[in-house]
Amino acid sequence: MRRLALGALVVSCLACGPPAVRSTSYADPEVTCPGGRTAWNLEVVDHRVDHEGSAQTVAAVRDGIQKSFPGCTWKNVPPAGADTIAIEIHRFRSHMEYDPGGGGSWEAAVEWTVTVSNADGQTLTEFQANEELSRPNYQGSNNEKESLSEAYQKALERTVKGLRGLPAIGASRLPQGTAPASPAAGDPRPTR
Numbered sequence: 001m002r003r004l005a006l007g008a009l010v011v012s013c014l015a016c017g018p019p020a021v022r023s024t025s026y027a028d029p030e031v032t033c034p035g036g037r038t039a040w041n042l043e044v045v046d047h048r049v050d051h052e053g054s055a056q057t058v059a060a061v062r063d064g065i066q067k068s069f070p071g072c073t074w075k076n077v078p079p080a081g082a083d084t085i086a087i088e089i090h091r092f093r094s095h096m097e098y099d100p101g102g103g104g105s106w107e108a109a110v111e112w113t114v115t116v117s118n119a120d121g122q123t124l125t126e127f128q129a130n131e132e133l134s135r136p137n138y139q140g141s142n143n144e145k146e147s148l149s150e151a152y153q154k155a156l157e158r159t160v161k162g163l164r165g166l167p168a169i170g171a172s173r174l175p176q177g178t179a180p181a182s183p184a185a186g187d188p189r190p191t192r
Helices: 002-014 054-068 143-164
Strands: 039-046 073-075 084-098 104-117 123-136
Touching: 039 054, 054 084, 054 143, 084 143, 104 143, 123 143
Parallel strands: 039 073, 039 084
Antiparallel strands: 084 104, 104 123
């Protein structure tokens, strides 16, 4: 009897948090890794007030990014001085809102901030992915999961598009050992 009660408690704890979202990716054969790189550190941090289901949420976001750029080598724990894509999750939930007439809709919101920085710690780009949507309460459907999955997919697609637009890192750097061109004659700017 005790085992049955303990088993029920474990199952009920595993069901906590937001529902699992459908796995999604937006791979593009022309951009297999952002910024012309072959490796990135990927930090995904849950900054929501309620951390319920945090591991599941972080895993879904990480998985979507990694599968969208299959040409990258991804690291979870960035060493100091490495190129990093950081995603801070602010909202990731769906809830039922009832209207006075007795009906209702599922309101989903997924929001995160993406910050891309180079090995020197300089921010290369920063942008928000903020998706909110409303879904009718359909009978026979897991409306919470469906509405959250749809908002997640839109936020992930926006994020992947933002990362694809990242210019090649180091494209303006001179090859190592190359001296910068001397200033034109009469140019008052000092050389570095």
